[in-house]
Amino acid sequence: MDLGLLEHLQSYLTERRIERFESILKQRTRHFHVVTEDVYQLHNTSAVMRSCDVFGVQDLSIVEEINSKQIDKEIAMGSQKWVNLNRYNSISTCIEDLKTEGYQIVATSPHGKSVELHDFDVTKKSAFFFGKEKEGLSDVVLNNADVSLKIPMYGFTESLNISVSAAIVLQHVVTRLRKSDVDWQISEDEKNELRIEWAKNTIKSSAEIVERFYEDK
Template sequence: MDQDLFEYLQSYLTDRRKTLFKEVLAQRTRHFTVVTEDVYQLHNTSAVMRSCDVFGIQDLHVVEELEGKRVDKEIAMGAQKWVSLHRYNTIESCMHTLRKKGYKIIATTPHNDSTMLQDLDVQPRTAFFFGKEDTGLSDSVIDNADGFLKIPMYGFTESLNISVSAAIVLQDVVSRARNQGVDWQLSEKEKQELELEWTKRSIKSVDEIIKRYKANKNS
């Protein structure tokens, strides 16, 4: 990272914003991540992104084999500036990428021999997969998952809205990981990279500012 550039850009931020960045980064995690597969109701993906931000999840992976969508900025309520969004055209490429990064693939489904949420081991690095609102996850995910997860329910309805499900799962696993001494925090390098990215996203016409900075530095 160009430390001089970083410090120059930070001069455009208030002390309050710089302090907030460090406070939030101290709570961010990549120990858990979330994947949505062909969620065709736009507001659901946007709401999941908002939940990721609220519970400190840095990465949201969106698979759009059938439904190409943009994140609804109004529903995400600014979360798109702070959560790293990764898009995929196929579920296979998404699973392959996450496995290479050391994630267990956990399919959220009320069916199969699923583990109850409170019984899930939070020690491993875990990617939670959420499927379509009507049919759930694809066979590709179900057939290749490392495990299955369901939220305890006690009524007639057997499923929850995807954004509600994601919020319940994240609140539970994040809280338990913190209480069980899991090494969930970002590395210092990751924090620095994100702080630079967030700083850029907080400054209007940042590309022009960087261009002028580099021109002056080289003159």
């Protein structure tokens, strides 16, 4: 990463904006990762991204083996600027990559022998998979999951909208994580990478500014 570029980009930002970035960076985590699998309602994926930003989860992976779409910026409310978005066209590749990065695979499912949300071990680095609105997660995810997780429900309805489920899960696990002894914050190098990306996403004509910076070096 180029710290000179970071300093240059920050010269275009107000002190208030820089202070805002620093405040939020202290709250960011990569201890948790969120994955959506072939969610065909655009507003649901966008709302999940918004929840990731709200609860400080930096990474969202979208698997689109069947359905392909763009994030709805109105529903994401600008969160696409602040959350790292990874796109996959293979659920198996996504699972393999996350396992390589040390994540346990968590299938969110109301069925089977699932761990209830309040009993979930938040100390383990975890990737939470959320499935299609009606069909749920694929057999590939269910068969490769290290653990299944369910939200306790006490009514006739046996499922929740995916974006609601994601918000409930993230609010619960992130709150408990922050009360734990886990070192959940991102590293200084990761913060610098985000400082650069966030500055680029904030500044108008940032691509031209970056190009001129390297031409003048």
